[in-house]
Amino acid sequence: MSSLRLLRLCAVRNVQLAELNLHSTLNIIHGKNGSGKTSILEAIHLLASGKSFRSSKTSPLISTDADQLTIYAETQKSQRISLKKQRSRASEMKLDLEIQKNWDSIARLLPILVLDASSFLLLEGGPRSRRRFLDWGVFHVEHNFLNHWRTTRKCIANRNQLLKSSQLDKEQLAAWDKEFCLASGSVDLSRKHYFDRFLPVFQKTYQNLAADGGVESVTLEYNRGWDKNIPLEEVLLGCFKNDLRYGATQHGPHRADISFKVGKLPAIDVLSRGQQKLLVSALKIAQGRIFSEVISDECIYLVDDLPAELDGENREKVLQELLGLNSQLLVTCVELSSVERCLKISSEASTFHVERGRITG
Ligand SMILES: Nc1ncnc2c1ncn2[C@@H]1O[C@H](COP(=O)(O)OP(=O)(O)O)[C@@H](O)[C@H]1O
Numbered sequence: 001m002s003s004l005r006l007l008r009l010c011a012v013r014n015v016q017l018a019e020l021n022l023h024s025t026l027n028i029i030h031g032k033n034g035s036g037k038t039s040i041l042e043a044i045h046l047l048a049s050g051k052s053f054r055s056s057k058t059s060p061l062i063s064t065d066a067d068q069l070t071i072y073a074e075t076q077k078s079q080r081i082s083l084k085k086q087r088s089r090a091s092e093m094k095l096d097l098e099i100q101k102n103w104d105s106i107a108r109l110l111p112i113l114v115l116d117a118s119s120f121l122l123l124e125g126g127p128r129s130r131r132r133f134l135d136w137g138v139f140h141v142e143h144n145f146l147n148h149w150r151t152t153r154k155c156i157a158n159r160n161q162l163l164k165s166s167q168l169d170k171e172q173l174a175a176w177d178k179e180f181c182l183a184s185g186s187v188d189l190s191r192k193h194y195f196d197r198f199l200p201v202f203q204k205t206y207q208n209l210a211a212d213g214g215v216e217s218v219t220l221e222y223n224r225g226w227d228k229n230i231p232l233e234e235v236l237l238g239c240f241k242n243d244l245r246y247g248a249t250q251h252g253p254h255r256a257d258i259s260f261k262v263g264k265l266p267a268i269d270v271l272s273r274g275q276q277k278l279l280v281s282a283l284k285i286a287q288g289r290i291f292s293e294v295i296s297d298e299c300i301y302l303v304d305d306l307p308a309e310l311d312g313e314n315r316e317k318v319l320q321e322l323l324g325l326n327s328q329l330l331v332t333c334v335e336l337s338s339v340e341r342c343l344k345i346s347s348e349a350s351t352f353h354v355e356r357g358r359i360t361g
């Protein structure tokens, strides 16, 4: 089971020094607004992926009066993961004391799913957040995906550079196009495999969650980023003039998207805010479920400010579904009483209180 048993933070936002002995199932982190709850979740996300889930840069996470932050964690299987980030320097991460050049191994070891206010970008934001969501699952489940995706991005970058140059080198472009089409085909295939697997699991989860909410069924469709009936080679030829005009590749897997519809209308235009929240929760829970089915392991859920996101009854349903996954959960809230009923559902849990960056538990 992927879970953390120990987390140590040093100079992460307003948390100067903290040590949390985490429960393998449910951890409730409570405290007033601005006390440092989200910062704890942010630290775990940063350690696992190199990114925060609320700011695009890492430096703002370093405490204002410190030069560097450090995050250290131990998994239940005794793997040790650490990250050091100094201002204006790249992060340094280690797995069992060995320096890691990239996040591949750590990300596989710590599969993290976040449920917070920004999760709604999945419905109301641009395609990028939906691609990220899809690719999280594809990365974990389809093991060749990452290499093909990296090749695709390299091809696009080179292709775009050629398209922008004053004298187009057609021979070079043809060579990149060939590699681009090949890698794009593999990326699309992996995404399609994953999406086909994902759909029924999502539908079941969504039905469970929205059962008596009078919610109509939602249909999901995967769009690969170019016409589903035309090979990419042909699409590239057909829109060559456009690509040249914009100096950028207009079609390909970097434009993939997922659509959510109720009947013929976009779900975002039909569902109430509460229903959208359940839909987003169902998407994240389904992802965790597939992960455990395929990998035979569980992921870690970071649920930020649960009561703000869901009302009492739905809060319980979502937590019950999450607990049913046997994943490790870290849930933040202002008032402990707002999740008390959930504490009763789970036989065991650890609670931590945060006050001005100080954590007691
Ligand atoms: N780099 C930083 N150094 C010190 N304090 C910070 C930094 N960044 C944010 N903060 C402060 O840290 C506090 C914790 O924020 P946050 O984790 O979002 O609290 P919560 O989730 O409990 O509402 C906030 O009061 C914020 O002003």
Ligand SMILES: [Mg+2]
Binding pocket: 034, 037, 038, 039, 304, 305
């Ligand atoms: Mg917060």
